[in-house]
Amino acid sequence: MSPLEPLQPTDPPRIGPYTLLGRLGAGGMGAVYLGRSSGGRTVAVKLVRPELAADAGFRARFRAEVTSARAASGAFTAPVVDADPDGPVPWMATAYVPGVSLGRAVALGGPLPEHALRALAAGIAEALKSIHAAGLTHRDLKPGNVLLALDGPHIIDFGIARAADGTALTATGMILGTPAYMSPEQATAGEVGPPSDVFSLGATLAFAASGSSPFEGGTPLDVLQRVVREEPDLAAVPDGLRLLVAACLAKAPADRPTPRQVVGYAQQGAAPRTSGPWLPPALTAAIEEAAAVMAPSVAPA
Structure with missing residues (x-):
């Protein structure tokens, strides 16, 4: 069974510079997509739910998550390659770990x-x-x-x-x-x-x-x-x-x-x-x- 599920009608076709290819997972906070840049880089893009984007406390927690993930990048973590925690709908892209x-x-x-x-x-x-x-x-x-x-x-x-x-x-x-x-x-x-x-x-x-x-x-x-x-x-x-x-x-x-x-x-x-x-x-x-x-x-x- 492939880990990639089709995009839903309400999913955006693109986040930042990444074209979305499908869903990798979803939870109460948002969804994670497989994305690809025009240069061919494959990433996992975490997008928060739009209604949570209006919550200042949640946005602060997401900003902290981006900061923590950047700081913790190592051989056995997924490094952050791009993020926009202050955009209309916050998102973060990490290197896609096939697993x-x-x-x-x-x-x-x-x-x-x-x-x-x-x-x-x-x-x-x-x-x-x-x-x-x-x-x-x-x-x-x-x-x-x-x-x-x-x-x-x-x-x-x-x-x-x-x-x-x-x-x-x-x-x-x-x-x-x-x-x-x-x-x-x-x-x-x-x-x-x-x-x-x-x-x-x-x-x-x-x-x-x-x-x-x-x-x-x-x-x-x-x-x-x-x-x-x-x-x-x-x-x-x-x-x-x-x-x-x-x-x-x-x-x-x-x-x-x-x-x-x-x-x-x-x-x-x-x-x-x-x-x-x-x-x-x-x-x-x-x-x-x-x-x-x-x-x-x-x-x-």
Whole structure:
């Protein structure tokens, strides 16, 4: 199944200098399109919903997202190539990463094997090193925000990233994020920093190994209570990675490893990636299909 859906009648044919070829996804905040410049550059264009563009608070948050995404550009993030957060309808274009989300990958092929989990852990942790070095905390790391590409995993969506100076664009005490992948301090509206992303990494790895978050089930409040009070069930995580995932999911931020330590642990006992794909054949095929939309022969929908 191609990741590209046809444009809808209400979609614009063009955003900025980019002709739109189809939809990559949509959510409550807006839609993401595949776009192409006249020079042939393929990008993912995020366009906010017109009614939200009139909301000064939302526009400020979107402007902050653009700033955060620019600052966090690294080998395993999607770099911003263009943006107009102050236009009539704000938009942002990032380099198109041909891949499938971790959530879709597990739905397609089931839990990942251990060698792929090690590569996933190391790749996400490397991305977090770049994000944290830029003074940011992602705050919404989850399977839907991890794209699996041929060269490894990429972190996307900096919609609720927060700078280290603590600048807040939301009301004090407001909880933002995805309950099953939040850290305990995030779930209780406490002080959130880089260790929170490491907790989310642990929950994301547990999902990749089992097909579900170790805290899922019931209402969002039930999930948050488990995140804060209960130990996760990691029985489905391979023995060689269970200690790493458990350490990432430590309740106290100071007890979690750093991204650099995660990379080192994930590489222990792993075969060097010198040739061959890091993912099972079905997922490699899905990624190659996602890459096919970059061909100039793709016509506007």
